[in-house]
Amino acid sequence: xxxxxxxxxxxxxxxxxxxxxxxxxxxxxxxxxxxxxxxxxxxxxxxxxxxxxxxxxxxxxxxxxxxxxxxxxxxxxxxxxxxxxxxxxxxxxxxxxxxxxxxxxxxxxxxxxxxxxxxxxxxxxxxxxxxxxxxxxxxxxxxxxxxxxxxxxxxxxxxxxxxxxxxxxxxxxxxxxxxxxxxxxxxxxxxxxxxxxxxxxxxxxxxxxxxxxxxxxxxxxxxxxxxxxxxxxxxxxxxxxxxxxxxxxxxxxxxxxxxxxxxxxxxxxxxxxxxxxxxxxxxxxxxxxxxxxxxxxxxxxxxxxxxxxxxxxxxxxxxxxxxxxxxxxxxxxxxxxxxxxxxxxxxxxxxxxxxxxxxxxxxxxxxxxxxxxxxxxxxxxxxxxxxxxxxxxxxxxxxxxxxxxxxxxxxxxxxxxxxxxxxxxxxxxxxxxxxxxxxxxxxxxxxxxxxxxxxxxxxxxxxxxxxxxxxxxxxxxxxxxxxxxxxxxxxxxxxxxxxxxxxxxxxxxxxxxxxxxxxxxxxxxxxxxxxxxxxxxxxxxxxxxxxxxxxxxxxxxxxxx
Ligand code: DON
Numbered sequence: 416x417x418x419x420x421x422x423x424x425x426x427x428x429x430x431x432x433x434x435x436x437x438x439x440x441x442x443x444x445x446x447x448x449x450x451x452x453x454x455x456x457x458x459x460x461x462x463x464x465x466x467x468x469x470x471x472x473x474x475x476x477x478x479x480x481x482x483x484x485x486x487x488x489x490x491x492x493x494x495x496x497x498x499x500x501x502x503x504x505x506x507x508x509x510x511x512x513x514x515x516x517x518x519x520x521x522x523x524x525x526x527x528x529x530x531x532x533x534x535x536x537x538x539x540x541x542x543x544x545x546x547x548x549x550x551x552x553x554x555x556x557x558x559x560x561x562x563x564x565x566x567x568x569x570x571x572x573x574x575x576x577x578x579x580x581x582x583x584x585x586x587x588x589x590x591x592x593x594x595x596x597x598x599x600x601x602x603x604x605x606x607x608x609x610x611x612x613x614x615x616x617x618x619x620x621x622x623x624x625x626x627x628x629x630x631x632x633x634x635x636x637x638x639x640x641x642x643x644x645x646x647x648x649x650x651x652x653x654x655x656x657x658x659x660x661x662x663x664x665x666x667x668x669x670x671x672x673x674x675x676x677x678x679x680x681x682x683x684x685x686x687x688x689x690x691x692x693x694x695x696x697x698x699x700x701x702x703x704x705x706x707x708x709x710x711x712x713x714x715x716x717x718x719x720x721x722x723x724x725x726x727x728x729x730x731x732x733x734x735x736x737x738x739x740x741x742x743x744x745x746x747x748x749x750x751x752x753x754x755x756x757x758x759x760x761x762x763x764x765x766x767x768x769x770x771x772x773x774x775x776x777x778x779x780x781x782x783x784x785x786x787x788x789x790x791x792x793x794x795x796x797x798x799x800x801x802x803x804x805x806x807x808x809x810x811x812x813x814x815x816x817x818x819x820x821x822x823x824x825x826x827x828x829x830x831x832x833x834x835x836x837x838x839x840x841x842x843x844x845x846x847x848x849x850x851x852x853x854x855x856x857x858x859x860x861x862x863x864x865x866x867x868x869x870x871x872x873x874x875x876x877x878x879x880x881x882x883x884x885x886x887x888x889x890x891x892x893x894x895x896x897x898x899x900x901x902x903x904x905x906x907x908x909x910x911x912x913x914x915x916x917x918x919x920x921x922x923x924x925x926x927x928x929x930x931x932x933x934x935x936x937x938x939x940x941x942x943x944x945x946x947x948x949x950x951x952x953x954x955x956x957x958x959x960x961x962x963x964x965x966x967x968x969x970x971x972x973x974x975x976x
Contacts (some may be wrong), residue, residue: 442793442795442961442976443457443460443466443469443793443794443795443976444791444792444793444963444976445469445473445790445963446790446791446950446951446952446963446971446973447477447788447789447790447791447950447965447971447972447973448477448484448788448789448790448877448948448950448965448969448970448971449476449480449481449971450970450971450972451476451567451571451576452473452474452476452477452480452790453473453965453971453973453974454567454972454974455475455567455568455571456470456472456473456792457469457974458472458567459471459472459559459564459567460795461976462559462563463559464558464563464794465557465558465794465796465798466495466792466793466794466796466798466799466800467495467556468557468563468564469564469792469794469800470493470790470792470802471549471552471557471564472564472565472568473790473792474491474545474548474549474790474802474804475549475564475565475567475568475626476567476568476571477788478568478622479568479571479572479576479619479622480571480576481788482602482603482617482619482810482822483586483589483810484585484786484787484806484877485545485787485805485806486806486811487545487546487622487625487626487629487637487820487822488540488543488806488811488816488821489510489544489804489805489807489811489824490508490509490510490541490543490544490545490548490804490805490826491509491544491548491803491804491805491860492508492685492803492804492860493506493508493548493552493862494506494672494683494684494685494801494802494862494863495556495798495799495800496797496798496799497556498796498797499796503672503674503683503864504672505670505671505672505685505686506548506551506667506668507669507688507855508545508547508548508551509689509826509855509856509858510540510541510542510543510824510855510856511541511542511661511665511853511854511855512541512542512827512830512852512853512854512855513541513542513656513657513658514658514660514661514852514853515658516541516850516851516852516854517851517852518849518850518851519850520532520538521533521850522832522833526833528832533825533828533830533832534592534812534828535592535595535813535814536595536596536653536655536812536813536814537649537654537655537657537812537814537816537823538654538655538656539811539823539824539825539827540650540655540811540812540814540823540824540825540826540827541824541826542657542661542662542665543821543823544667545804546636546637546638547634547637547638547665547666549564549565550629550633550637551667554633556798560630561633562630562631565627565629565630566630568626569626572619572620572622572623572626573623574618575616575619576617577613577614577615577616577617578611578612578613578615578616578617579613579970580613580970581969581970583610585809585810586604586610586611586809586810588809589808589809592810592812593810593813595813596813596815598815599810599814599815599822602617602619603617603815619820620820621817621818621819621820622819622820622821623820624819624820625637625642625819625820625821628640628642629642637662638663638665639659639662639663642819643659643662644659645816645818645819646662646819646821647659647661647662649816649817649818649819650816650823653814664853670686670741671686672684672685673685673686673692673693673748673752675695675699675700677700677702677703677708677894678703678708678894679867680865680866680867680894681866681867682695682696682699682864683863683864683865684696684886685803685858685861685862686741687738687740687746687748687857688738688739688856688857688858689857689858689859689860690734690858690883691858691859691860691861691863691882691883691886693733693738693746693751693752694730694731694733694734694861695730695883695886695887695890696751696752697726697729697730697733697751697752697760698723698726698727698730698887699890700752700754700757700758700761701730701757701760701761701764702723702726702761703754704754704761704762705761705764706722708891708895711891711895716928717928717931717932720924720928721766721769721932721935721937722766723887723891723908724908724910724917724937725764725769725910726761726764727884727887727909727911727912728770728775728910728911728912728915729761729764731880731883731910731912732772732912734912735845735912735913737751738847738857739847739848739854739857740854740857742855743854767935768935768936769935769936769937771915771936772913772915773915775912786805786806786807786809787803787804787806787807787860787877787879787882788803788804788805788877788948789802789803789804789862789875789876789877789948789949789950790802790804790950791873791874791875791950791951791952792873792952793952793954793961795976799864799871799952800873801862801864801874801875802862802875803860803861803862803875803876803882805824805826805858805860805877806822806823806824806825806826807824807825807826807828807829808825808828810822811825811826812824812825813825826856827850827856828856829848829856829857829858830848830850830854830856831845831846831848831849831850832850859878859880859881859882859883860875860877860882861876861882861883861886863875863886863890865893865894868956869955869956869957870893870954870955870956871953871956872890872893872899872902872951872952872953872954873951873952873953874889874893874903874949874950874951874952875949876889876947876949876950876966877948878946878947878948880909880911881907881911881918884910885909885947885949886949888902888905888907888908889902889903889905889949890902892905893953898953898962899952899953899962899964902949902964903964903967904964904967904968906922907919907920907945907946907947908924914940916938916939916940917932917938917939917940918940919939919940919941920941920942920944920945920946921941921943921944945968946968947966947968948966948968948969949965949966950964950965950966950971950973951964951973952973962975963975
């Protein structure tokens, strides 16, 4: 099902409700990348679960029906709003490098990167955080037990889900890798090891058992005992380096979100080890130093694109230089968020011509991936969740740990395999993001909230390094008061400092705009496909009106309760 938008005028249906207190919402909503996952979240809200329970249910079903994007073998970031405490909390459930990982683990004796080692198979997998996030959220924030919130996922794993065209496309990207690993091929391909036909039913009984163990025993049901032993044995048997201690030691971390103010809006988002919150705060800050959002429309289209590309270029430059896991390196957060710092950086923007990225300083690069998922959830108390979850590339490492049904991530590829030298994808990282035991790889995932006097927005998307520019463009749509469908469906473009090009979806720019941008010195690159899969919710705190939307580029669904 394509995007569905449902608008509910709550005043019509809550006749007994006396007032709409700002900060309070009166209905729930779920937007996710798959209709079965959205339905599971809505059902949990109806059963008395709060937004946190619903987010667990939604994410758990996604872990079953979107094996290509996120799951029990992966991790992610959860931005929560606790309505009772009036507090925003960031739950970092990012994967961690195994204890036996080391800086040069993907290099051969000559010091060259070994192709695919950080991409396919168990050596590519970092220690998953997803199960720990479920246990933590249920215990600390939920109303319901994990047994209740994981029920739909267990059912979906046992009874199966039908292959759709999106599944086929992503299985196609990773067909070769999936065929290398018998358990993965058996589960995710058909009997002849081909991409399954539309409607083919994929059942995952081992995954159902792993989810049951988590539902019954919480954290220990995944990170200790039989599931953990089977995971470690399976990884070691295939040459991986996980140990029981890695799993036992995994911990999620609650961190303070990045909060920045922009012309009456409060933008709340992911802190390091994500780069997203800081990068968007910088982009907004640079933009603010250049013009008032109310004057935005006075700019010609080509100047709008030019200005946005220039602020993206500069924020991604800083991303490449300063960001990594804050538990391992000092990230200069205060400086990067400083308005004066950003205004000075933006003062080099010349509206008549493109800045060359090389002129900004040392050449560095940032990472990019191909699949992941996002979900946005709201309940009738005003609790909210914006969560971006990942196993990195489609189908992660393509290694399914036998006996557990857990498909392992290849998030180790988000580290720089060799600082300064391109990795297997032709991307270059830097020292701040070098591999170390127990370190979290730098991420672009940017689950966000935007608050203003009358409205609250919940948004996020997958899309590797382009996540940040997509959330930025979505945010700007909201700042201009456009409807939620416009944020998720707008044509996209992206500048990430290096390569020094404006990447764009097909049909984003007219020929005239293309020519004008080229005249300013920009190099344009049509990426020849649509990207991203944004899920968003908008609440009007005054009227209680809620709208939600799922990106038309994929198969997700948004529902308002
Ligand atoms: O954490 C990151 O930045 C990446 N692992 C996310 C990958 C991703 O979004 C791929 N999506 N299309």
